[in-house]
Amino acid sequence: MAERAVPQENTGINTGIQQSNGPYPEATAECLDLEDSHQQGACVYDLCPGPSSSCMTTKELQQHWGAVKHRLKPVKLLFEIPSARTIAQHLSKYVVYQIVLIRSGSYDSKRVSVERRYSDFVHLHQQLLEDFSEELEEVILPRKLLTGNFNPETIWERRLALRDYLAQLYAVRCVRHSHHFLDFFTEPEQRRAHGLLRAGQFGPAVALLETVLELQEKMGGWQSPVLLVPTLCALTVCQRDLEEPESAFTMGQRALPTGTPGTQDHDPHHNCNTVVLLHTILQYTLFVCTHLKHGQILYNSYTAMVIALYRKQQD
16 A cells, blocks of 8 residues: 655745655655564564563553554654755854654654754764675665755755665664664754753753654654663653652653552652652663663563662662
8 A cells, every 4th residue: 555645844944945846755664563573583672571461450451452452553664854954153064954753553643853964874874884784785875975065956855865765774674673773863862861951951851852752652662662761761850850740750650660569559649659769760770771772671671670679769
């Protein structure tokens, strides 16, 4: 079945480039959802094992089976580069491209985007070639231009070429599950958000972290929820310090493994000790996760770590 074209929207970014009359065809790459999940032993991430139904509430069971059902649906990730803008600084001038990610398989109303320079694409390609040189033999990064980089027609052609390049990368199973590919879309924003968090600027940090979380969910967080843990922990810490206990509690429950002791109460005002304990666990977890490379923390070890910390706090 042909993929329905996503209409272009006014992003508010002035590109100085005249758009064509019709929308560009989206670059798509199919995710081999169920088969892919069984074969992920060759990739970086492991799937989250299903929790025991005996220790789950009705709501948790609904969420769990909803996630299982979602994994059985064919999922595609669509890439768009609808605009670009030129940035002129004192000693440099460069173009940044707006990248929009849309997940198909269900209605995706959130058009989350990031901006990247051509040099960011070059760095990604070099990293991927180190690990997947054979798999990427036929994937070519658009070549570097020595002149005419700021010509509107050149920028328009580069947008299309980079969009197709991302789709070709995503079509390679081991590439789309590599931490290099995920980091390309999330690491700069996550690094800035952690800097804002350490500086006590929790409001701006939350805005960046919400973008990171949405990107991570689109790129596979629904398959391996532990990938979302550092971002959820950071959001919990920010919202707690912004005196938003209900939001912090909700994010914290998402970060903790299902069935963690002391987190079954869904009312943050009903049990203050639970909120304090939750915050302590998540602060520690955030520290641990941000000092580990992607893929080195598995769901089972993460669950054991949280349970052990809970018991230590209870002693």
